[in-house]
Amino acid sequence: METNQEIVGDLKSLINILNDGxxxxxxxxxxxxxxxxxxxxxxxxxxxDSYAQELKAHLARHGGNSDNESGGLLGVLHRTWxxxxxxxxxxxxxxxxxxxxxxxxxxxxxxxxxxENEGPDSDHIEILQKQRTGIRESLSxxxxxxxxxxxxx
Numbered sequence: 001m002e003t004n005q006e007i008v009g010d011l012k013s014l015i016n017i018l019n020d021g022x023x024x025x026x027x028x029x030x031x032x033x034x035x036x037x038x039x040x041x042x043x044x045x046x047x048x049d050s051y052a053q054e055l056k057a058h059l060a061r062h063g064g065n066s067d068n069e070s071g072g073l074l075g076v077l078h079r080t081w082x083x084x085x086x087x088x089x090x091x092x093x094x095x096x097x098x099x100x101x102x103x104x105x106x107x108x109x110x111x112x113x114x115x116e117n118e119g120p121d122s123d124h125i126e127i128l129q130k131q132r133t134g135i136r137e138s139l140s141x142x143x144x145x146x147x148x149x150x151x152x153x
Contacts, residue, residue, distance in 0.1 A: 004062055004063065006117075007062050007122070007124070008059060008062050008063065008064035010114045010117070010118075011055050011058065011059045011062070011064065011124070012059065012064065013110065013114070014055055014110065014111065014114060014128070014131075015052050015055050015056060015059065017106075017107050017110050017111075018048045018049075018051045018052040018055065018107075018131075019048070019052055020103070020107075021044075021045075021048040021103060021104070021107055021135075022045045022048035022049050022052065024099075024100060024103050025041045025042070025044045025045035025048060025100070026041070026042075026045045028041040028096050028099075028100060029041035029042045029045065031096060032093055032096060033093075034093055037093055037096075037097075037145065040141065040142075040145070041100075044138050047134060047138065051131045051134065054127060054131070055124075055127070055131075058123075058124050058127060093145075093149060094146060094149045094150070097142055097145055097146035097149065098146060100142050101139060101142055101143060101146065104135055104138060104139040104142060105139065107135050108132060108135055108136060108139065111128060111131065111132040111135065112132070114128060115128055115129065115132065
């Protein structure tokens, strides 16, 4: 069983990841020229913000707080964020979608790591599983958009 300190640390790391995702989607929305993709990206940014708020509330129940509103500098996610910026600088929707896919896969990996280490009696397993599922569904949607662009070329 994890200690309260470990739970707080895990939740804070996931909040950082969610904030990174929100920033990534916001940047993608600003960069794309497609109104359809802009709408998708803004919707996903809103979901990441909602997930982060949900985890912050849960974190407070464990005596922690997260004052980070702009993501984290975790190694993999930081590299992913750099990849996202490179994709966005081209203003190429395919590159933007590919970069988002990379970010979503990294987020899923982090959720999996935390879920793997949680005990069956952890009170936040259901929240994390629901959010991971939401991120996986978002990834599938992004992959579908990218595949459509691949076949259009």
